[in-house]
Amino acid sequence: MRRTLGSCYYPEHWPEEIWAEDARRMAEAGLTWVRIGEFAWSRLEATPGHLTWDWLDRAIGTLGGAGLKVVLGTPTATPPRWMLDRHPDMLAIDEKGRPRGFGSRRHYDFSHAGYREEARRIARLLAERYGRNPHVHAWQIDNEYGCHYTTLSWSEAARQGFRDWLAQKYQSPDALNRAWGNVFWSMDYATFDEIDLPNLTVTEANPAHRLDFHRYASAQVTLFNRAQVEEIRKLSDRPILHNYMGRETSFDHWQVGRDLDAASWDSYPIGFLSDRLENTPERKARFLRQGDPDNQAFHHDLYRGVGGMGAGRYTPGGRFWIMEQQPGPVNWAPWNPAPLPGMARLWAWEAFAHGAEAVLYFRWRQAPFAQEQMHAGLLRPDSAPAPALAEARQVADEIAGMPEAGCAPGDVALVFDYESCWAWDIQPQGADFDGFRLAMSAYRACRRAGLNVDIVPPDIADLSPWPMVLAPGVMILSGPLRAALSSYTGRALLGPRTDVKTPDFAIPVPLGPRLEGVTSVLTESLPPDASEPLEAGGAFRHWREWLEGEARVYERTTDGRAAIMGADHLRYLAGWPDDDAFHRIVSDLAREAGLHPVDLPDGLRLRDTETHRFLLNYNPEPVTWDGVTIAAAGVHWTPR
């Protein structure tokens, strides 16, 4: 696999006179790709039905003519103002019942049939015009689904759609009442038309009601995406992607991934550290200009997995890109410092080490106007090079000197389930509990142990490729995964809170998990200053369960309860270990699985490809490990 670079470009933002020079400089900087078009609807169709292709024709021609490959985006994340006149009810409605107005982006409702057809129409028109254009080498559908809390809309369209969806799923109100347990507070429905969306209730709505609504909403994202994919597929054989976001768990990416050829994501390491990741204040300060050392890798491994859904079912070694890579300070995080020198290079190499095909910096030139005017690019607004340009150039040179290679096979499969994230969100039981956070804890433990991780979907049917499997917090266990685990011969660790709910979001009777000799009989959530110490060191935090049963106890809390229990190949973890304990547990299990875990210093991480081992130092000072000294913000690679 050839590694490539690129950048995001908005010809409509700049005078046509400078397009050619921009294209020349991109090529000169070693860039291969240029992404365009995804916010340009108002310039493509200034009035309904009147398409203006000429400027885009020329832009594609100019860029392609300079040797660049174009990724063409559909502009459906930014419907123009006139769209509201055609579909006044297409605006998403927030959880408090207020329309989310025009004037920024993503102001559409995924449930709105009329807008979905408009999206299909513009995708078809683009495909008709550029489906065979020699410079268009890939497609992007829409932009950052779910961003700005847009998966869930509490609209009339959603209400009607949800009722239909429920009617199809349950067939009768009685079946729904039974499934949801509506007897509980006299919440029984006599017809599907009585069912409202689960917002604005007096106290919490039925969790089954909420989970079904989230399933419905996630399905609308899939359908919205599919409508566009269908049109483009008919007219182009180039790969179709979407650019997912970081820590965006509001819809099921595995499902959307089935319709796409590759995944991509938008990586803003410093912004994400600041605005969406749990860390102590000390770690936030230490990695202020680098980002969390595990967050990018987590998403690379996740989206490589999502990219692997292209065949309709999961296959390891999926294709993925970084569609937007932070190059400097951004504008949208609470605070926006500049990256440490070297990080724009490190982030790119880390992506490649995890199997990325392409890394596109966002954006080519900083826009001097509108919402993101304080968002750095590879060029400054005055077209002078910004600091990241030289780092991109260096990466381009380094790529040229390296063999083509994908990533090494995974040591560990980590099951990541979006539905469980919704379930945690709906029923956290502890105020600081979160499904992504738990998965990240498990992932961090693996990364500290130097293990190569594949993140896999919750319905995976074959676990045989991995010596080790982790499935934390997968509340509802799928049939395929249950079957795969039952015949698994490596080392699998489920829990905490795995296989403890039915698909209807109820507690199963008999109690879960359905693991021989292990029953979870009581659950406790703990405030941040409480913990349950483990005999072997460290402690459970946030969450612990009381286990019963005849299975072997591998480890105990100091109050004598089972902390890990089960059998050789399949065990259950009864709580949420702190970082040190999780690393110890994962490392012990890895050794049993025949792997060779290490203990990497904080901020130093490694990743193997088919040909090399990469060491990435997120620290602001050099680190020496295994005889090698890696510079601050440095990357080091050795052949394997």
Added chain:
Amino acid sequence: MRRTLGSCYYPEHWPEEIWAEDARRMAEAGLTWVRIGEFAWSRLEATPGHLTWDWLDRAIGTLGGAGLKVVLGTPTATPPRWMLDRHPDMLAIDEKGRPRGFGSRRHYDFSHAGYREEARRIARLLAERYGRNPHVHAWQIDNEYGCHYTTLSWSEAARQGFRDWLAQKYQSPDALNRAWGNVFWSMDYATFDEIDLPNLTVTEANPAHRLDFHRYASAQVTLFNRAQVEEIRKLSDRPILHNYMGRETSFDHWQVGRDLDAASWDSYPIGFLSDRLENTPERKARFLRQGDPDNQAFHHDLYRGVGGMGAGRYTPGGRFWIMEQQPGPVNWAPWNPAPLPGMARLWAWEAFAHGAEAVLYFRWRQAPFAQEQMHAGLLRPDSAPAPALAEARQVADEIAGMPEAGCAPGDVALVFDYESCWAWDIQPQGADFDGFRLAMSAYRACRRAGLNVDIVPPDIADLSPWPMVLAPGVMILSGPLRAALSSYTGRALLGPRTDVKTPDFAIPVPLGPRLEGVTSVLTESLPPDASEPLEAGGAFRHWREWLEGEARVYERTTDGRAAIMGADHLRYLAGWPDDDAFHRIVSDLAREAGLHPVDLPDGLRLRDTETHRFLLNYNPEPVTWDGVTIAAAGVHWTPR
């Protein structure tokens, strides 16, 4: 008085096949009571007017047949979905003007006349069917009035009702304008129809406007409750109760209590510690699995008082129950740990020591579905015993070995006034000020001193039974209480902020309190890190007043101002003492009153009944006091 146990049971949640076995196990566990029915409306009346009694007949028969006494609840806290079609405007409206939708519970407006009649109707139908049923030994009206902020509704029904209420109270707009001081910001009204509810104003609404609205809203709770009581009284001679909540001050429980035979409350010690009580982080951690050592006792003493209103006026030694007792982790607090072993027993004995007639654990079996599926019961969802069951069994055995006894007469009367809580809420003057919190401070001081407390209403007319009286924060002093205090011969301590407002929520001129030789001339609120040290030790926090007058000064702050001032029998406290100072002040006063205060260690509390002294250890380790060692989470009793 015979002490009894019970549990809350929902036959409609379970297959009828297991009812008999459940009943048998309840009886076997030593339970006397079973509460049923309060959320079952949709199963009693699935479509309007079509009543389905058979299942409830059989459930009552089965439970009664096993020797259990049934408490039958009216299901008015959970109107079924069809009720909204009959009364589309019955939904409560939140303070921001949004309807509070169907899908959970308590979604009705106390002001809505139509729904009030529906509530009356279902109560009548239940009473007609079960008023003479031999197994139905008590009634519960509705469930947890006020819970989920439901006392106040900002609806059109409330607006119309409030206007009528104001017209009746003031007779003329001019009288209202004078009473409220509407001249202040040109807020004068020409007609009652011009008056809106006091929400959504630009800056704070007139406090008199807000207080009157709160009085109106509280009166609607009383009327709503009374409508149902009236129907049941006609057809049953069994006692009628309501289950009040913890730290729920949004309506006047004393008034509701006048219409009921006994009070009851829902005691969730661990949940309440976590979600509604002020404590330092250290104390929250120390009592994480036990609850605040004074909170349950406070509510026992309060609701014993409210139970004493059954005759229409307060009588000491009222009847009260614990209608819901936490048995294990709950689902609704920010964090939900399990109780320390022994607490399910301790809480029950503490209730009995304070005079409870019955303690019902909530609930018999954990429901595996819907909102409270993570709320523990005496049984697990799989019907195996949960930890609390054995503790309940132990309490049942212990009860059998004890004589019948009520609680000992009170050493101290603590005046608790809901209206003052509203007044504090409306005009806290300091951001962390709260009427309940102040009352709890005074109560804690008494409990630490080992004093038996009776909590009494603000219109109490006879204080002669008590050697000592505390009346903190009773902003508006009633005529009867003023009269009772003026002839009181024990030791009474008023203040801070007692008798300092007129019934119209104005500052009286001459200034209050109307205490000979004591005038409160200036008030200050203090941020958490500020305090005013007391010469005798400790400090005022949150609040202090400047007193003037000729009365004797008993104690001073170090800046020379009077801290306690007055005469032998009646004194005024000029600030909010910290815990140590409050204990010292209360102890000194108790000695003057001829009592024998002690200084109990933190977490150890005592209560006297007619026959025994009970020692209750909330600590997670044993405590030795007065020659006795009480185990962690232990109860000790000795004959008096």
Added chain:
Amino acid sequence: MRRTLGSCYYPEHWPEEIWAEDARRMAEAGLTWVRIGEFAWSRLEATPGHLTWDWLDRAIGTLGGAGLKVVLGTPTATPPRWMLDRHPDMLAIDEKGRPRGFGSRRHYDFSHAGYREEARRIARLLAERYGRNPHVHAWQIDNEYGCHYTTLSWSEAARQGFRDWLAQKYQSPDALNRAWGNVFWSMDYATFDEIDLPNLTVTEANPAHRLDFHRYASAQVTLFNRAQVEEIRKLSDRPILHNYMGRETSFDHWQVGRDLDAASWDSYPIGFLSDRLENTPERKARFLRQGDPDNQAFHHDLYRGVGGMGAGRYTPGGRFWIMEQQPGPVNWAPWNPAPLPGMARLWAWEAFAHGAEAVLYFRWRQAPFAQEQMHAGLLRPDSAPAPALAEARQVADEIAGMPEAGCAPGDVALVFDYESCWAWDIQPQGADFDGFRLAMSAYRACRRAGLNVDIVPPDIADLSPWPMVLAPGVMILSGPLRAALSSYTGRALLGPRTDVKTPDFAIPVPLGPRLEGVTSVLTESLPPDASEPLEAGGAFRHWREWLEGEARVYERTTDGRAAIMGADHLRYLAGWPDDDAFHRIVSDLAREAGLHPVDLPDGLRLRDTETHRFLLNYNPEPVTWDGVTIAAAGVHWTPR
């Protein structure tokens, strides 16, 4: 200039029988001024069109007869209830789209033409009646514009008005699209009627859209004020004022000031410390009963500047008053302690030292009713003297013994720009960034250095009166100021973030600032625990810029970047220095400018008048400086 005292009085709140006695006591206390009428609309016009003048005639007569001068307020901040029947759509709408109801004050929309005419009408009627009244010596228009977040209203009236305003400004939608950069997210408009207000968007609205809306809203305040001024000017030759608020930056006071004869402001030092000023917890505790030692002075210097706009353009030495001076605890801050003894005197003398003509205590007597019943006055509600009365009396005596004098000419001109405050608010880039806060930092540095500051408008055209100029955070530099700076021969320090945006709220290309040899090429915001140390001591916090260019570097950060750069007369500051560094930088510059900076102890401040140097000690203990010991909360003056 004769210094005078006064108080705010509400005859309509009190029985007419006590007016004469009140007036006598005011005069006896040494007060000159009495402000009346500004909330009395409902008593002047109880029903529409029926004016009741008699009581006001008598009140003015009584007060004037006692020798007092009346300031008569227009009551437009409190339209009566009937006004809503005439103009149901006059209510302001909050940012969430909810009408802001009747029942407090300021419930009108500045954009509402109908209400603006009502305001004009009542102003005209008052002027007709009292324009030549011998006792009416000044006028106040409305009350505290902007208070309670009332400048911005998201109403239909505002929407229509904004569209018109935009149409006038831009003439064509295309021009607007270009100016705002609406191409960015397909936000182009085809007609002005498509443009909504920039609230309730999915993610942030276009900053140019927001800034224009803020400009529009600020202009409405000016027009609303002007309507009343026009009427009164026709009929009275007395000075017309408005009472501005503290830290109120939501409208452009410089513009409003053009239509008025003098400025005034409402000074609540303790309330403001508590509710609207950044300080460490330690400083908040230290100055709890005194207020921030620089906040009052800042506003005095600011409003003296605003008062200097009376001629239509800025002139130094403008006229200003304190229309409301805190006399004791207030009711509206989070906590409300009493002032330290002496502060009511200190605050008054500080105002006089900064050039105030009059200081009016708010209010004469504490009102026992309605919203502000806990707000102290000079008298208690029972008419006994409150502590501040004696201090006011002392000030009156001291005034009599002092010569008439204005303040000394300024050492430093500090440019303060409301538009930049809006721009910071719209695009803070760092979560704790704020334009006022930055200006206050610069001001504090000057005050600590003992410099006399004049605060000047952003379009000032002549800087020659000042040896030194500071212009921090003035994002958009005006033409006149640019011209004045280019010919300036003193020492001017711009930045951080000065001259870095175009008037359309875009980044200029070439990049700003337009300062020879200095370009700001990258900006970073820093979280509170991060900083960039300066070689010369201290550090940049919150914000730093990367400078490039050929100009001289005066100071560097320890990472080698320029911290101050430019030329002798005009330099650029590349970050936000901490307090110590800012004081050092200002002091060094002052010495270069030929001034003699000092280093005053914390809490001690000085101000020079034409005749005296005043030393003001905000500390709770005596301070000795320059051989003089100033008592706690004390004032010391020496002839210059």
